[in-house]
Amino acid sequence: MICPLACARMGWAVDGVEVVSAVARPLARVHRVLAPNARVLVLSEDAATPAALAALLVDAGYGGSGLTVLEQLGGPAEHRVDGTAADWAAPPGDPLNVVAVACAGPGLSEVPGLPDDAYDHDGQLTKREVRAVSLAHLAPRPGELLWDVGAGNGSIGIEWLRSHRTCRAVAVEADEARAARIAANAAALGVPTLRVVRGRAPDALAGLPAPDAVFIGGGITNARVLDACRAALRPGGRLVANAVTLEAEAVLVAGRARCGGSLVRIEVSRAAPLGAFTGWRPAMPVTIWAVRKPPR
Numbered sequence: 001m002i003c004p005l006a007c008a009r010m011g012w013a014v015d016g017v018e019v020v021s022a023v024a025r026p027l028a029r030v031h032r033v034l035a036p037n038a039r040v041l042v043l044s045e046d047a048a049t050p051a052a053l054a055a056l057l058v059d060a061g062y063g064g065s066g067l068t069v070l071e072q073l074g075g076p077a078e079h080r081v082d083g084t085a086a087d088w089a090a091p092p093g094d095p096l097n098v099v100a101v102a103c104a105g106p107g108l109s110e111v112p113g114l115p116d117d118a119y120d121h122d123g124q125l126t127k128r129e130v131r132a133v134s135l136a137h138l139a140p141r142p143g144e145l146l147w148d149v150g151a152g153n154g155s156i157g158i159e160w161l162r163s164h165r166t167c168r169a170v171a172v173e174a175d176e177a178r179a180a181r182i183a184a185n186a187a188a189l190g191v192p193t194l195r196v197v198r199g200r201a202p203d204a205l206a207g208l209p210a211p212d213a214v215f216i217g218g219g220i221t222n223a224r225v226l227d228a229c230r231a232a233l234r235p236g237g238r239l240v241a242n243a244v245t246l247e248a249e250a251v252l253v254a255g256r257a258r259c260g261g262s263l264v265r266i267e268v269s270r271a272a273p274l275g276a277f278t279g280w281r282p283a284m285p286v287t288i289w290a291v292r293k294p295p296r
Contacts, residue, residue: 001074002043002073002098003017003019003041003098005073005074006041006070006073006098006100007041009070009073009080009100010039010068010100012039012100016039017039017040017041018033018038018039018040018041019040019041019043020033020040020041020042020043021042021043022042022043022044022045022049022053023043023044023045024045026187026192026193027042027045027049027052027053027056028056028187028188028190028192029190029191029192029193030042030053030056030057030101030190031056031060031187031188031189031190031191032110032162032165032189032190032191033190034057034060034062034103034105034107034108034190035103035107035108036103036104036105036106036107037102037103037104038101038103038107039100039101039102039103040100040101040103041098041099041100041101042098042099042100042101043098044095044097044098044099046095047092047093047094047095047097048092049097049099050067050069050081050088050090050092050093050097050099051088051090051092053067053085053099053101054067054085054086054088055085057085057101057105058085058086060105061105061106062085062103062104062105062106063084063085063086063105064084064085064086064104064105065084065085065101065102065103065104065105066082066083066084066100066101066102066104067082067083067084067085067088067099067100067101068080068081068082068083068099068100068102069081069082069090069093069097069098069099070097070098070099070100071093071094071096071097072094072096072097073098077094079093079094081093085101108189110162110163111132112131112132112135112136112159112163113128113129113131113132113135113159114128114131114155114159114189115128116128118189119153119154119155119158119185119189120153120181120184120185120188121152121153121155121181121185122153122177122178122181124152124153124178124218125152125153125155126152126155126156126217126242127268127283129266129268130242130266130268130286130288131155131156131159133264133266133288134156134215134240134242134288135156135159135160135163137238137240137262137264137288137290138156138160138213138215138238138240139213139238140160140163140164140167140213141164141167141212142164142166142167143164143166143167143168144167144168144212144213145167145168145169145170145209145210145211145212145213146160146167146168146169146170146211146212146213146214146215147169147170147172147205147208147211147213147214147215147229147232148160148169148170148171148172148215148217149172149201149205149214149215149216149217149218149219149225149229150172150173150174150201150216150217150218150219150220151171151172151173151178151182151196151217151218152173152178152182152217152218153178153181153182153185154171154173154181154182154183154185154186154194154196155185156215156217157169157170157171157182157186157194157215158182158185158186158189158191158194160213160215161186161191161193161194162189162190162191168193168195169191169194169195170194170195170196170197170208170209170211171186171194171195171196171197172197172199172201172204172205173196173197173198174198174199174200174204176198179196179198182194182196183196200219201219201222201225201228201229202222202224202225202227202228202229205228205229205232208232210232210233210234211232211233211234211237212233212234212237212238213233213237213238213239213240214229214230214232214233214237214238214239214240215239215240215241215242216229216239216240216241216242217241217242220241220242220243220248220251220252221245221247221248221251223251226241226251226255230259230293233293234293235293235294235295235296236292236293236294236295237292237293238290238291238292238293239261239289239290239291239292239293240288240289240290241255241288241289242286242287242288243286243287243288243289244284244285244286244287248287249287252287252289255289255291256289256291259291260291261289261290261291261292262289262290262291263287263288263289264287264288264290265285265286265287265288266285266286266287266288267282267283267285268282268283269281269282269283270283
């Protein structure tokens with residue numbers, strides 16, 4: 001009843017509103033639904049949530065968003081406070097409150113293939129075009145679990161989670177700095193539920209819940225990694241592996257010969273300055289192997 005009543009107070013259609021609960025959940029989940037002109041209801045954990053939300057919006061470039069705190073909705077002590085994120089100075093009020101956000105700011109698509117600069121990275125990043133194709137092969141569906149093995153800076157797992165609010169993902173990364181960066185990227189892009197496992201596959205995979213899909217972005221030349229990932233997949237699950245080097249590509253070719261699936265090579269060139277003119281600067285080609293595990 002809370003959400004329809006809040007929408008009624010705001011004059012908003014219920015079916016045009018995103019709802020995010022911050023009750024016992026990270027407030028960073030709000031990042032995922034921020035978009036120009038979006039309408040969002042945030043179910044607050046306590047009286048401190050509105051100010052924390054205002055700060056989050058300012059940091060995300062949404063300082064111009066309208067904020068309305070609706071306290072004690074439907075009760076005799078119902079109260080309303082209006083303002084904007086950038087100018088929010090209201091003291092903490094009633095802990096039972098809902099915050100309505102009329103978003104004003106930049107936006108990121110939920111379609112796979114976010115701009116590379118949406119991520120903090122050290123160069124170990126599946127680039128935008130390759131990422132979009134890889135996720136198309138992974139084919140995320142609501143409620144499914146992904147293993148992102150050799151996750152680099154986390155882009156595949158993050159965009160898997162952004163595809164639907166019920167998707168789940170585990171990012172496995174051996175490098176300590178990259179593992180920390182994955183967690184920071186996930187929070188900044190609205191999917192703080194991404195589980196980061198620091199370790200080297202296949203040993204780091206032990207004990208993880210069985211995945212519906214696996215992406216191998218690093219470590220494919222270790223035959224044990226591929227075998228462990230295929231064995232862990234649920235029946236009918238999808239495995240996608242990318243290769244840049246000839247050695248890694250040979251593993252994918254051998255895997256296709258043994259298990260079937262498809263091989264795709266992606267070659268991308270970007271326009272760049274060439275003296276006083278503009279020319280094409282090619283990126284390294286990437287080979288993608290996609291295969292489905294047979295159903296029982």
